[in-house]
Amino acid sequence: MSALGRFLLSPPACRDLGTLRRAVAGHTILVTGASSGIGAATARRLGEAGATVLLLARREGALGAVAAQIRAAGGQAHLYPANLADPAGVQAVAGRIQAAHPRLHAVxxxxxxxVRRRAQDGEATQDLPRLLAVNFSGPAALLLALRPALAAGGVVVNVSSVSARHVGAPRWSAYQGSKAGFDLWLHAAGAEWPRVRVASVYLPLVRTPMxxxxxxxxxxxxxxxxxAAQAVLWPLVRPVVRAAPWWLRGVELAGLLAPHALGRALRVLERWEAGQGGPA
Ligand SMILES: NC(=O)c1ccc[n+]([C@@H]2O[C@H](COP(=O)([O-])OP(=O)(O)OC[C@H]3O[C@@H](n4cnc5c(N)ncnc54)[C@H](OP(=O)(O)O)[C@@H]3O)[C@@H](O)[C@H]2O)c1
Known part of the structure; x- marks a missing residue:
């Protein structure tokens, strides 16, 4: 993407490897969802910058492929296959992580x-409980279980979405609700954790399997x-609490000043999307 495109779309980002290396070399950093997309790219970048990267996701084979790329580039990576939707699995993996790495510098x-489906249709398919488990309760339980490893100080970066902050959009209720809920939970819980800085990065659209x-x-x-990974890593090099594209404030302001007009615009967008072939 061009420099102008990045300026228009991206939250602030750490594009310089030397700056990242000075911030994270020698640190131990857990990346959840490291088997694909933004998490895999973030893990590779951290490995390149000299961090020991702990990779968590369900698919062990895909995690192994990311770990092999990190090791081939001279970095260190360890696999922690786990399902965040399984409460017992979350406790077990947190125990394994802390037994091997008693000190985490960042998560x-x-x-x-x-899931993109109308709330009423999603009821039958349990969209809301499924997304809450992966996007909210699983990550929350993992962080609570990992608190001892962060007690000496660290950073928790929440990879959130611009959609967690603007007005509700048709067919996104389970996704927006779970992402916004976790974000608020994390900042409230983080306020109770001395020496831990909580930061959220609100990403726009990113080309990934999702x-x-x-x-x-x-x-x-x-x-x-x-x-997107370079934006996710920004809170590791700057003491920010929230990072978002510059235009998000304008969208939020529009939601406050003209909620009906914005709601109509979102419904028009939904109809346009349906005209493009609808949700796949
Ligand atoms: N793509 C976008 O446009 C966009 C925009 C804003 C924010 N985001 C956020 O960015 C983050 C990464 O998304 P992505 O676009 O990179 O998607 P992705 O390529 O589908 O990656 C999702 C990752 O989450 C892991 N995951 C899913 N369910 C899991 C579970 N039950 N337990 C453990 N790990 C699980 C997946 O691994 P396994 O399948 O191996 O478990 C995978 O590594 C998400 O939080 C998303 O909300 C994405």
């Missing part, structure tokens, strides 16, 4: 799932996974 809470099935998104501008 990148990135694993997530999206966004690929939505046909209409192919026509919209998007970050690559590597560009």
């Amino acid at each position: 990148i809470s990135n694993a997530g799932r999206s 966004s690929a099935p939505t046909r209409a998104y192919r026509f919209l501008p998007a970050l690559s996974a590597d560009e």
Whole structure:
């Protein structure tokens, strides 16, 4: 993407490897959802910068492929296969992580799932409980269990979405609700944790396996996974609490000043998307 495109789309980002290396070399950093997309790109970049990267996701084979790329580039990576939707599995993996790495310097809470379906239709398919488990209760339980490893000080980065902050959009209720709920929970819980800084990065559209099935998104501008990873790493090099594209404040203001007009615009967008072939 061009420099202008990145300026228009991206939250602030750490593009310089030397700056990242000075911040994270020698640190131990857990990345959840490291088997794919933004998490895999973030883990590779951290490995390149000299961090020991702990990779968590369900698919062990895919995690192994990311670990092999990190090691081939001279970095260090360890696999922690786990399902965040399984409460017992979350406790078990937190125990394994802390037994091997008693001190964590950062956690990148990135694993997530999206479903795009009307709330009423999603009831039958349990969209809300499924997304809450992966996007909210699982990551929350993991962080609570990992608190001892962060007690000496660290950073928790929440990989969130611009959609967690603007007005509700049709067909996104389970995704927006779970992402916004976790974000608020994390900042409230983080306020109780001395020496831990909590930061959220609100990403716009990113080309990954998550966004690929939505046909209409192919026509919209998007970050690559590597560009998104550079934004995710910004809170590791600057003491920010929230990082978002500059235009998000304008959207939030529009939601406050003209909620009906914004709601109508979102419904028009939904109809346009349906005209492009609808949700895949
Ligand atoms: N793509 C976008 O446009 C976009 C925009 C804004 C924010 N985000 C956020 O960015 C984050 C990463 O998304 P992505 O686009 O990179 O998607 P992705 O390529 O689908 O990656 C999702 C990751 O989450 C892991 N995951 C899913 N369910 C899990 C579970 N139950 N337990 C453990 N790990 C699980 C997946 O690994 P396994 O399948 O191996 O478990 C995978 O590594 C998400 O939190 C998403 O909400 C994405």
